[in-house]
Structure formats: structure tokens, C-alpha cells
Amino acid sequence: MEPYLLATDLDGTLLPLDDTPEWDAEILRFRRLAMASPRLLLAYVTGRCLECALDGAAGFNLPMPELLVCDLGTSVYRKTGRTYELDPGYRGRLLHAWQGRLARDIAPLLGKIEGLTSRSAETQGEFKQGYYINPGKRGEETVQRVAERLRGAGLDSNLVCSIDVQTGAGLLDVLPAVAAKDHALAYLRDSLAIPHDHIAFAGDSGHDLAVFVSGFNAIVVANTADTVREEARRQAELKGVAHRLYFAGHAYIRGVMEGACHFNLFAGEDA
Numbered sequence: 001m002e003p004y005l006l007a008t009d010l011d012g013t014l015l016p017l018d019d020t021p022e023w024d025a026e027i028l029r030f031r032r033l034a035m036a037s038p039r040l041l042l043a044y045v046t047g048r049c050l051e052c053a054l055d056g057a058a059g060f061n062l063p064m065p066e067l068l069v070c071d072l073g074t075s076v077y078r079k080t081g082r083t084y085e086l087d088p089g090y091r092g093r094l095l096h097a098w099q100g101r102l103a104r105d106i107a108p109l110l111g112k113i114e115g116l117t118s119r120s121a122e123t124q125g126e127f128k129q130g131y132y133i134n135p136g137k138r139g140e141e142t143v144q145r146v147a148e149r150l151r152g153a154g155l156d157s158n159l160v161c162s163i164d165v166q167t168g169a170g171l172l173d174v175l176p177a178v179a180a181k182d183h184a185l186a187y188l189r190d191s192l193a194i195p196h197d198h199i200a201f202a203g204d205s206g207h208d209l210a211v212f213v214s215g216f217n218a219i220v221v222a223n224t225a226d227t228v229r230e231e232a233r234r235q236a237e238l239k240g241v242a243h244r245l246y247f248a249g250h251a252y253i254r255g256v257m258e259g260a261c262h263f264n265l266f267a268g269e270d271a
């Protein structure tokens with residue numbers, strides 16, 4: 001039996017951003033579908049750390065996945081019994097990309113850059129160094145300087161900018177260039193020998209755009225912002241992968257199930 005993989009973002013995709021009771025029934029339906037499909041592997045792909053991802057899944061009564069991609073794609077975990085273990089193969093790739101260095105070794109290289117302030121220790125990861133930056137133009141200049149400094153040190157890096165939705169603060173995360181949701185997905189495909197067509201990814205935001213247009217089957221849930229949908233459509237057409245994109249008619253977990261059925265992931269089930 002060849003495996004299938006449903007890889008889905010959590011916040012705003014599988015986890016609804018409004019907690020109306022209607023989602024409880026949908027989550028039950030999702031559990032039932034996942035359990036009735038023994039060929040299906042589940043992966044939650046999230047910016048959250050392992051503990052926060054597991055708390056979120058448990059809080060919403062979601063099934064515990066076989067795989068977790070956490071910390072913005074900088075860590076892959078596999079379920080072993082009742083716990084999760086870091087995948088050493090993926091870690092090795094990231095270590096290689098940063099020439100044996102970890103995020104804490106990168107931090108001293110970025111000292112004394114104007115407008116760059118380190119975030120608290122619990123937001124940092126082994127391959128994820130997080131900073132506050134100013135929003136807008138001044139922040140962009142700071143990011144430019146960070147990029148120059150890293151390039152100068154020969155460290156191929158991926159700079160992820162976002163906004164803290166609660167405080168409006170500008171955020172910058174410095175990761176190895178190979179650390180991203182789409183790279184992690186390709187790693188899972190290759191290391192678990194899952195046929196490419198048996199995989200689908202579901203997401204809802206700009207953080208998922210790279211996967212939407214990476215050539216994997218992708219589900220764009222209906223609550224995704226129009227700007228992200230249009231950009232996904234445009235880039236997918238340019239790359240010749242538009243046929244891989246599925247724009248779900250439903251939001252959140254209902255859209256994920258709709259897309260998973262479209263890509264035939266649930267064995268013999270009518271969702």
C-alpha cells in the first residue's frame with residue numbers, strides 16, 4: 001500500500017480563527033476520515049514550536065499527526081509511540097547549509113545593526129533566530145543590512161518578515177536558505193518514498209505561498225486573502241503548475257477536507 005500524505009498548516013487553515021461551535025462537528029468529521037484511511041499520513045506544517053503545535057492540536061481535539069514540521073520549516077519531527085523525535089536527516093541538511101553553525105552562532109554576526117532587536121529566548125530555535133524590526137521602509141533597510149552581513153559570511157539564509165498580529169510589531173526570522181515549508185515537504189516525500197501525486201498541502205496565508213506554487217498539489221482554503229490567492233494563481237501559471245492548485249469553496253478545516261477529497265487522499269470515503 002503506497003502512502004498518501006496530507007500536509008496542512010494549522011493556524012487559519014486546520015485551526016479556525018473563529019471558535020464558533022460549527023467547527024466541532026467538522027473536526028469530528030476530519031478525525032473520522034483520517035482514521036478510516038490507513039494509507040494516509042498526516043503532517044502539520046506550522047510556524048509554531050513543537051510544544052505549541054501539540055497544544056493547539058490537542059486543544060481543538062485534532063488527531064495527533066505522524067509528522068510535524070515546526071518552527072517555520074526549521075524542524076521535522078516523527079511520531080514514535082506517544083512522543084515525537086527530531087528527524088536527524090533534516091537537521092543534518094540545515095547544519096550543512098549553515099556550514100555547521102546554529103542560530104546562536106549566527107547572532108553575534110548580526111550585532112550592532114540599527115533597528116534590529118533580538119526577541120525573547122523562547123521564540124528562538126536551533127536554526128531560527130528571531131528579531132524585532134521596524135515596520136515599513138526602515139525595517140526593509142534593516143533586513144537589507146542583515147542580508148549583506150550574512151552574505152559576507154558566506155551563509156545562505158532565508159529571511160522571513162512578518163507582522164505580529166497582536167502587537168503590530170515587525171518581525172524578522174533568520175533561517176538557513178534550505179529551511180522552508182516546501183523544502184521540508186520535499187524532504188518528507190523523498191525520505192518516506194511517497195509518490196509526488198499522493199501528496200497535498202493546505203494553507204491560508206502568505207507564509208504558504210511558496211508551497212502553493214512549488215509544484216505540490218495544494219489546497220488554498222476559502223478564507224485566504226484575495227491578494228494571496230491572486231499571487232498564487234499568477235506565480236503558479238508562470239511556473240506551469242496552475243493545475244496543481246485547488247481553490248476550495250469552503251473555509252478552514254472544511255476547505256481542507258474538500259481539497260483532500262479533490263486530490264483523492266481519503267481512501268474510499270465520501271467527504
Ligand SMILES: [Mg+2]
Binds near residue numbers: 011012203
Ligand atoms: Mg496559517
